Amino acid sequence: MSLPALVPAGATPPRPPPSVAPAVPGIAPLTPAPRASSGAVPSIPSVAPIVPPVAPAAATAVTPPPTPAASTDLGLDIQQLADLESRCAKLDQLDYFEVLMLERTATPADIKRAFYRESRTYHPDRFFHVDSKELKERINELYKRVTEAYYVLRDDTKRKKYVVDVTGPERAQKLRFTEASEAETKAAAKKEQEEQIGTHPKGRQFFQQAQKDADAGNWSAAERNLKMALTYEPSNARYKERLAEVQKQSQDEARDKGGSFKIR
Structure with missing residues (x-):
């Protein structure tokens, strides 16, 4: 059995080599501090805080707000201008129900709502500031027909006769309620009244x-x-x-x- 070597008396034993800790991610490696002199307090090495990596935020899809109809300085948006152009181009082929965009079965309340809707959009007073003479003429033409349609369709007697006219073989000649039509309507109403009372x-x-x-x-x-x-x-x-x-x-x-x- 072998014995460890003896250190001679009075000799200082050898110091073991300093241990080195393995590197840790996020932590600065420790370096051995210099030997302090007798009576000095050894300094504590600073340690960098561990900050976990932050993943970049996922991009959030943002729905853009609906784009309003492009407006113009003419008092109508582009869609309304296109509608005005289309309706005026075929105005002479439209009956009063089509002018007000109604079915022939429309009730008096439906007719009234349609007239107010058209008035809010195409009343000539809304366009007094517009310089375009052509636009004003088209608006006046359409609004005149809208008013004419409302005048006829709101009256029960006129509406009944008008439906017969525009569904008959002479539709093309009966689209407008003329003075002759007015006279015919009055005569028909008078005859009906006479027959009744x-x-x-x-x-x-x-x-x-x-x-x-x-x-x-x-x-x-x-x-x-x-x-x-x-x-x-x-x-x-x-x-x-x-x-x-x-x-x-x-x-x-x-x-x-x-x-x-x-x-x-």
């Missing part, structure tokens, strides 16, 4: 009173007023028909009550 003022007066009497169940008064109406219009079929209805109703009521009724 008569042509003579006194006859109409007695007929209307008879209607009120019949509604109140006063059959004898209704019969009397209808006979008076017939003295002014003896050939009025409506009066005769109504008189027969009143007389039958009066007889049925008298029969139900068990009484007798003599027609005078």
Whole structure:
């Protein structure tokens, strides 16, 4: 068995070599500090903080806001100008429903909304500052037709006649509601009224009173007023028909009550 070598008395034992720590990412390697003199405090080496690597932020897709219609200094955007051009080019082939962009089954409320929509866009007062004479003329032309369409379609009597006109074989000649059309409409309305309540003022007066009497169940008064109406219009079929209805109703009521009724 071998023994370790002895160090002679009084001799200083040899110092072991300084150990070197392996390099660590993010940390500065330690270097051995110089031997401090007797009584000095050894300094502590500074250590760089460990900062984890930061991944670059992913790019976020940004949806651009919708691009508004390009505006012009003419009071209309590009789409509206194209619409104006297209409609004016074929205005003479459009009926009033097409001018207001409506179906023929449109209600009065639909017609009113369509007119206000067109007025907000194409009312001539909006373009007083525009220098383009050609643009003003087109706007005036379209707005005039829009107003004309509304004037006809808002009236029940005119609208009914107009629908018949534009769906018939003479559509091309009936697209515009002319003065002749106005006269025809008035004549048709007058004829319809005459057929309903008569042509003579006194006859109409007695007929209307008879209607009120019949509604109140006063059959004898209704019969009397209808006979008076017939003295002014003896050939009025409506009066005769109504008189027969009143007389039958009066007889049925008298029969139900068990009484007798003599027609005078």
